[in-house]
Amino acid sequence: MTPAAGRNAGALAAGLLFGTGLAISQMVNPRKILDFLDVTGDWDPSLALVMAGAVGVAMLAFRFVLKRGQPLFDGEFHLSRLTKVDLRLLVGSAIFGLGWGIGGYCPGPGIAALSTGSVEALVFVAGMALGSFLYRRLAAPRS
Amino acid sequence: MANFTPVSALIGGALIGASASLLLWLTGRIAGVSGIMHGALRERGAWRWLFLAGLIAGAGAWLWLAPPAFVARSGFPLPLVLLAGVLVGFGTAQGGGCTSGHGVCGISRLSVRSIAATLTFMVAGMISVFVFRHLLGVAS
Numbered sequence: 001m002t003p004a005a006g007r008n009a010g011a012l013a014a015g016l017l018f019g020t021g022l023a024i025s026q027m028v029n030p031r032k033i034l035d036f037l038d039v040t041g042d043w044d045p046s047l048a049l050v051m052a053g054a055v056g057v058a059m060l061a062f063r064f065v066l067k068r069g070q071p072l073f074d075g076e077f078h079l080s081r082l083t084k085v086d087l088r089l090l091v092g093s094a095i096f097g098l099g100w101g102i103g104g105y106c107p108g109p110g111i112a113a114l115s116t117g118s119v120e121a122l123v124f125v126a127g128m129a130l131g132s133f134l135y136r137r138l139a140a141p142r143s
Numbered sequence: 144m145a146n147f148t149p150v151s152a153l154i155g156g157a158l159i160g161a162s163a164s165l166l167l168w169l170t171g172r173i174a175g176v177s178g179i180m181h182g183a184l185r186e187r188g189a190w191r192w193l194f195l196a197g198l199i200a201g202a203g204a205w206l207w208l209a210p211p212a213f214v215a216r217s218g219f220p221l222p223l224v225l226l227a228g229v230l231v232g233f234g235t236a237q238g239g240g241c242t243s244g245h246g247v248c249g250i251s252r253l254s255v256r257s258i259a260a261t262l263t264f265m266v267a268g269m270i271s272v273f274v275f276r277h278l279l280g281v282a283s
Contacts, residue, residue: 006169006170007169007170007190008189008190008193009169010165010166010168010169010170010190011166011169011170011172011190011191011193011194011197012193012194012196012197013165013169013197014162014163014165014166014169014170014174014194014197015162015193015194015195015196015197015198015200015201016197016198016200016201016204017158017159017161017162017165017197017201018158018159018162018163018174018176018194018197018198018201018243019197019198019199019200019201019202019203019204019205020155020158020201020202020204020205021154021155021156021157021158021159021161021162021201022155022159022198022201022202023155023201023202023203023205023206023211024151024154024155024158024205024209025148025151025152025154025155025156025159026148026151026152026155026211026213027155028202028206029211029213029215029216030216030219030283031213031216031283032146032213034272034276034283035146037265037268037269037271037272038269038272038273038276039269039273040273040277041272041276041277042144042145042146043144044144044146044147044148045144045147045149046146046147046148046149046151046152047152049149049152049153049156050152050153050155050156050159051156051242051246051247051250052153052156053152053153053154053155053156053157053159053160054156054157054159054160054163054247054251055156055160055247055250055251056156056157056160057156057157057159057160057161057163057164058160058163058164058247058248058251059250059251061160061161061163061164061167061168062163062164062167062248062251062252065164065167065168066167068168070171071167071168071169071170071171072168072169073169073170073171074170074171074172075171076171077167077171078171078172078173079173079252080173080239080254080256082239082256083254083255083256084256085255085256085259088237088238089238089239089256089259089260089263090238090259090260090263091237091238092233092234092235092236092237092238092239092260093234093238093245093259093260093261093263093264093267094234094263094264094267095230095233095234095237095238095267096177096230096231096234096235096238096241096264096267097234097263097264097265097266097267097268097270097271098230098234098267098268098270098271099226099227099228099229099230099231099233099234099271100227100231100242100264100267100268100271101267101268101269101270101271101272101274101275102223102226102227102230102271102275103223103224103226103227103228103231104227104283105224105227105228105231106176106177106231106241106242106243107176107177107180107231107235107241107242107243108176108198108241108242108243110228110231111176111180111195111198111199112198112199112201112202113202114199115199115200115202115203115206116202116203116206116215118215119221120216120219120221120224123221123224123225123228124224124225124227124228124231125228126225126228127224127225127226127227127228127229127231127232128177128180128228128229128231128232128235129180129184129232130228130229130232131228131229131230131231131232131233131234131236132180132181132184132232132233132236133184133232134229134232134233135232135233135236135237136185136236139233139237140236
């Protein structure tokens with residue numbers, strides 16, 4: 001297998017696994033997300049356990065993976081080298097959180113929910129693409 | 144906490160962690176869905192689109208094999224969904240990640256930026272739900 005084919009196959013396999021995890025944990029149901037964020041209402045802590053399960057596995061596995069000098073099908077690990085907590089990070093994350101709490105979708109579940117044929121998911125993903133475009137046009141640092 | 148589903152949450156979460164580990168091991172990439180989506184929209188290369196296609200197919204296959212117990216939301220105002228999408232797209236582009244990139248992968252690497260980002264979007268999300276659900280009375 002060529003490295004490019006390996007990367008493509010790896011990405012497809014990882015996407016399948018990710019989508020299955022989102023469906024099993026019902027994170028594709030926006031009500032479940034809103035019930036997690038609704039700490040003053042009938043709180044549903046499920047999302048915290050989804051994250052705990054994911055972080056638990058990844059924290060362990062990342063240690064072994066990153067001990068290898070490089071990934072199987074690429075020359076280097078593509079990790080962020082940024083370390084500073086700045087206003088851009090915090091304001092961006094706050095804007096994301098605001099939108100998350102309105103619709104009950106973050107990017108993964110929103111895209112995965114396209115599989116249900118939901119009109120909501122389609123509108124949400126179109127909105128995300130528009131938001132991505134607006135950021136590039138209006139707010140991205142000029143380089 | 145009538146709707147708490149701890150077992151399926153942990154199993155699903157473990158699969159997401161396994162997916163992130165597999166992607167890092169094979170391709171050296173972080174399984175941050177917003178980053179992959181923003182990249183897919185403006186960079187060349189098939190792997191991002193394949194990951195996103197897998198995301199949809201994996202979720203679809205599971206929901207087909209094991210039809211969910213929940214009833215799909217209906218009647219939620221679509222203009223609000225669009226607004227939510229724009230804010231999520233813009234905010235994740237500016238903040239450099241979302242629940243998966245910062246929340247799962249970044250925290251697993253003990254990145255201070257990701258921990259700060261995750262706390263920020265969690266608190267912002269809680270305030271947002273309080274305002275939209277309880278103050279403005281948007282039914283969801």
